[in-house]
Amino acid sequence: MIITTTGHVEGKEVQEYVGIVFGEVVAGVNFLKDIGAGLRNFFGGRSEGYENELLEARENALKEMEQRAIAMGADAVIGMKMDYEVLGADNGMLMVTCSGTAVKLRY
Incomplete structure (x- = not known):
């Protein structure tokens, strides 16, 4: 399945607009990740725990x-x-x- 932020697929013609489609994920943030993020906020650096949580939520959506x-x-x-x-x-x-907009393409 092609998923794109553009309004078209390069080299393909939209045959039919099927409808609007959604993906939603609500994820809880772990208490230990909160502590680690708080320390990183104080001392500086990246919060790997939060970044991984965000990556997983984005992929699931x-x-x-x-x-x-x-x-x-x-x-x-x-x-x-x-x-x-x-x-x-x-x-x-x-x-x-x-x-996004779900479409059928003409091949």
Whole structure:
């Protein structure tokens, strides 16, 4: 499945616009990762725990969107956009959403 942020797929013609498709993931941030991130914030450096959590959430949101596009009969998703949000009373949840237009291509 082709997923692109552009409004077209190079060299292909959109045959049919199937519909808007979404992928959403809400992930909790681990207490130990919070401690490590707090220390890195104080001393400097990157938070590998948070980066890995973000990477996993992003990949899962893309997979979910792709599965939904396939279920709709699409060949590709164009105009994909991804957003990140922090949720919860203590900002302990990370929400990653992606959306795009599911299309059928003419080959």
